[in-house]
Amino acid sequence: MKIAVLGYGTVGSGVVEVLDVNKELIKARAGKEIEVKYVLDLRDFPGDKIQEKIVHDYDLILTDDEIEVVVEVMGGVEPANTFVKKALLAGKHVVTSNKALVAKTGAQLLAVAREQGVNFLFEASVGGGIPILRALGSSLTADEIEEITGILNGTTNYMMTKMFYEGADYQTVLKEAQANGYAEADPTADVEGHDACRKIAILSSIISGKMVDFQDIYTEGITKITTEDMAYARKLGMNIKLLAQCRREGSQLSAMVAPFLVGAEHPLYSVNDVFNAVFVKGNMLGDAMFYGSGAGKLPTASAVVADVIAAVKNPDKDIMNFWSMDKLELESYKDTVKRFFVRMEGEREALEARVRSDFGAVEFVEAGGLSGEFGFITPMMDEKGYEEKADAYRNILHMIRVE
Amino acid sequence: MKIAVLGYGTVGSGVVEVLDVNKELIKARAGKEIEVKYVLDLRDFPGDKIQEKIVHDYDLILTDDEIEVVVEVMGGVEPANTFVKKALLAGKHVVTSNKALVAKTGAQLLAVAREQGVNFLFEASVGGGIPILRALGSSLTADEIEEITGILNGTTNYMMTKMFYEGADYQTVLKEAQANGYAEADPTADVEGHDACRKIAILSSIISGKMVDFQDIYTEGITKITTEDMAYARKLGMNIKLLAQCRREGSQLSAMVAPFLVGAEHPLYSVNDVFNAVFVKGNMLGDAMFYGSGAGKLPTASAVVADVIAAVKNPDKDIMNFWSMDKLELESYKDTVKRFFVRMEGEREALEARVRSDFGAVEFVEAGGLSGEFGFITPMMDEKGYEEKADAYRNILHMIRVE
Missing domain, CATH: 3.30.360.10 (Dihydrodipicolinate Reductase; domain 2)
Structure with a gap:
């Protein structure tokens, strides 16, 4: 089973390392050996043992039928998006760690993958080595x-x-x-x-x-x-x-x-x-x-390689949770309800009554060593309501939301 | 898609509840509706809406070809083991939350499931709602x-x-x-x-x-x-x-x-x-x-139902990590190396030199309010070595290992 790696940066070199160090166990789990045939990069890496696999022309990868999985770890939206789309259209599975790409064109790329009957996997794009996407898609x-x-x-x-x-x-x-x-x-x-x-x-x-x-x-x-x-x-x-x-x-x-x-x-x-x-x-x-x-060369590469193994083991399946191209309208954050911590300039004694009258049953807090200011936490209120109240004050130093 | 639940205890009633409360989303994710056709229990539950599904004879379930998945949530090794084995041999997928069963006969049951081309899934047997088994099997x-x-x-x-x-x-x-x-x-x-x-x-x-x-x-x-x-x-x-x-x-x-x-x-x-x-x-x-x-009715039931969904979506696949019937010989715990916290009766001053001479560079600790005793943490040593040293003391009150 031959794969191509697009980008020999931090994650790309990590992918090569993981496949090398854990070669035997990966072969056992995937059911076949996974070999990097090409690494696409603009640069050359003389002296690096990857050099003989370095190519500068993506078409070489696209047109090579031996390549079953393309690993995109270049980052950024373009040319990554074009490369990924072409790979999917050529019937190759794609694995990526690129959150900018997935957040921008994930819906379209998933649709192309589904049409082509190949996998588009991106566990490493969120939380690096933390397997949260697959947990959401297949466990929870x-x-x-x-x-x-x-x-x-x-x-x-x-x-x-x-x-x-x-x-x-x-x-x-x-x-x-x-x-x-x-x-x-x-x-x-x-x-x-x-x-x-x-x-x-x-x-x-x-x-x-x-x-x-x-x-x-x-x-x-x-x-x-x-x-x-x-x-x-x-x-x-x-x-x-x-x-x-x-x-x-x-x-x-x-x-x-x-x-x-x-x-x-x-x-x-x-x-x-x-x-x-x-x-x-x-x-x-x-x-x-x-x-x-959540990041780092080897944890991220570990998640990428796990996706490659999943693609190899499930060649005919849409193993990633699918989302459609229909856009979801989020509720405005202004309508969300929470408590707010506010730092206010001035003396608490002088302002306490006004703050209570505006914000309700607040909880005051003073931090040692800070004079001429005080803090308070509001009761639950929506962001819009908070902003309306806060607008009447010129002496709010900072507001931080409370989880 | 019809299933049978063996045991209407805490987890069994939770499974019925999860399937009921989240009916629509489960249908969407599984690709078909999942309906409980039978609940096997020795008891009757008059007044409970499950009563009409209660059966006392397991053969009814075994011989009903409509039943594709058997959920075993009775606990204990027998009769659970016999029931599960029969279900697998009848070509039904089995999902269980029963750690006693899986620890005792998991290897045999996995082998039967593999032979029969059905799934034997047990995510809920370890860590309740925590999806650790699938993470190990398909993410890490x-x-x-x-x-x-x-x-x-x-x-x-x-x-x-x-x-x-x-x-x-x-x-x-x-x-x-x-x-x-x-x-x-x-x-x-x-x-x-x-x-x-x-x-x-x-x-x-x-x-x-x-x-x-x-x-x-x-x-x-x-x-x-x-x-x-x-x-x-x-x-x-x-x-x-x-x-x-x-x-x-x-x-x-x-x-x-x-x-x-x-x-x-x-x-x-x-x-x-x-x-x-x-x-x-x-x-x-x-x-x-x-x-x-790690436990509780609904979290455990959530994991059981997620396994049922996995079994329905992957009917032809061995989706759980397989382990063979070959027995693994563990390294003796006596050879494992760690630090040991020891509470010793007596006065530190009187015993300090002897303790240091026996255990090496220990770290002493005294807790307020405790007199006539003191504590120390040993350097890294194996359990065997610790036991040999400790055997020479009559005044060790307690030993706790240090992670």
């Missing part, structure tokens, strides 16, 4: 999924963990994350929540069976989280995490990416460093959580 | 699994949690667990670790592909855990959990069930109350954890 099938809340971005979770436990400020931890290779030189996609947004769009599509457009999901990053916010969180016995959330409210789904205060009793509270986790609530199952390495 | 397939460590028994985890966080003693929490319905009148199977032992035997069989006899697994329960032990654990910043563990050491597997001290940085540390969790380490994946309700 007796349940109406009422909520999925994930820590889906390792870079920001590393940063939030450092800020929480070490008291470091945002800029310091960002530089540290960049120095450690956990954050890119341009960290926008991570710190602004764009990466997590694409992943929750994919999860929302899977549980709804319809296309959720990632551009419809309200997304707020971690760039405004300060050491002061963390001081309040510690005082509250809570943590601050960038959560990507999809909730069922009646017949509608809502979705959001934002920093949230998370209580110590929540399973996501203790998910630290670069680890990811996905919390799932089913109407029969109750609470479950899947935890693991 | 690119990895050599190096370790599985689980909190696999909700009753004992509830008790350990109460003892740790509330300082209650063993007898008090046992009574409370019994009053809450979390422990049975005869709690032996839970508190002595027998239940967890059967579950880790099943997991060990799945990752090795051979039959692991649960009777070969060293098993120690929680009955000797005291409030004093918990005081030391708190002092150490650790928790005490009943762990069921299977580890790969070179080409061999070892397995054990025992209370362990678990550090705060371990993902299992914060798994509390009746929740279960399974920690998995793969050679490529790294660390992962699956968390959820």
Whole structure:
């Protein structure tokens, strides 16, 4: 069984390594040996033993009937989308780790795969090595999924963990994350929540069976989280995490990416460093959580190779949960209900009565070492209601949602 | 599509409820409606709407060609084993939640299922609603699994949690667990670790592909855990959990069930109350954890029904990881290496030199309020070595392994 790998970057070289290190057990489980015949990359890798398999022309792969599975690990929407579509149309299974691609054109590519009777698999696109997509598609099938809340971005979770436990400020931890290779030189996609947004769009599509457009999901990053916010969180016995959330409210789904205060009793509270986790609530199952390495060369490659094995073992089957091209209209995030933590400039004594009169039975909190400001947590209210109340104040320093 | 449910106890009534509440979505996912045609039970349930489906004669089910799936949720080895075998031989798929059955005769039943070309599925037998078996069988397939460590028994985890966080003693929490319905009148199977032992035997069989006899697994329960032990654990910043563990050491597997001290940085540390969790380490994946309700009517029934859906969707396939009837010889637990926490009667000052000379670079610990004793943690050593050293002391109050 011969495969081609598109892109010899971090994940691509990991795929080659996993297939090599675990060659024998993979052969036993897949029922046949899986061999990398081509690696497509613009670059050459003189001295690397992969060099003899490097090709620069995709047509070579497309027209080679020996290639049964194409592994797309280039990242980005184009040319990945064109390459994947061509592979599917040529009757080849495709496995990808590319969340940007799946969030953007997953519905179309699934439809093409279904028409062609081949598999389009993308477990590694969400949660790296955490097998959440297959769990939703083949294990949690007796349940109406009422909520999925994930820590889906390792870079920001590393940063939030450092800020929480070490008291470091945002800029310091960002530089540290960049120095450690956990954050890119341009960290926008991570710190602004764009990466997590694409992943929750994919999860929302899977549980709804319809296309959720990632551009419809309200997304707020971690760039405004300060050491002061963390001081309040510690005082509250809570943590601050960038959560990507999809909730069922009646017949509608809502979705959001934002920093949230998370209580110590929540399973996501203790998910630290670069680890990811996905919390799932089913109407029969109750609470479950899947935890693991959300990124990294080998964990991601492990998920890619598991998908290759699945494609080889199930050549005639649509093994991935299908979602249609019908677009799902999400409930506006403004109608979703939650509690809000607010930091306000001024003296609590002077403002307490007004705050209570506007927001109702709030819970006040003061953090040691912070003067001239105080915090409070509102009762449950919808975002619209909160915004209306908050608009009347000029002295709100920051608002963070409470999970 | 018609099924029969054997046993209308907690799980059996849960299965009927899940199929009823989620009827429409299950129909959509399975591709056909799943209807309970018979419920086998010795009892009658007058007034219950299931009564009209109650039968007392298993032959009625066996000989009814309409029945495609038999759900065995009676518990115990016999007559469950006979019933399951007959169903498989009659060409019916079988789904079970019965860990005693699977641990005892799983290998034989899998062989019969394979011969007959039907499925024998048992996701609910380990970890209730946590989809760990299918994850191992179809998601983590690119990895050599190096370790599985689980909190696999909700009753004992509830008790350990109460003892740790509330300082209650063993007898008090046992009574409370019994009053809450979390422990049975005869709690032996839970508190002595027998239940967890059967579950880790099943997991060990799945990752090795051979039959692991649960009777070969060293098993120690929680009955000797005291409030004093918990005081030391708190002092150490650790928790005490009943762990069921299977580890790969070179080409061999070892397995054990025992209370362990678990550090705060371990993902299992914060798994509390009746929740279960399974920690998995793969050679490529790294660390992962699956968390959820390990027991309870609806979570377990959710897993059973998910297996029924899988059987319906994959009628011609062996979808469960197969293990052969070849018996796996486990490495003796006496050869496994770990650290040991020891509570010793006497004054630390008087014994410190002797302890250091026997056990090496130990870490001493004293817990507030406990006089006339002290604790220490040994360096890494094998169980045999520990036992040899410990045998020379008459004043060891308790030993707990350190994860």
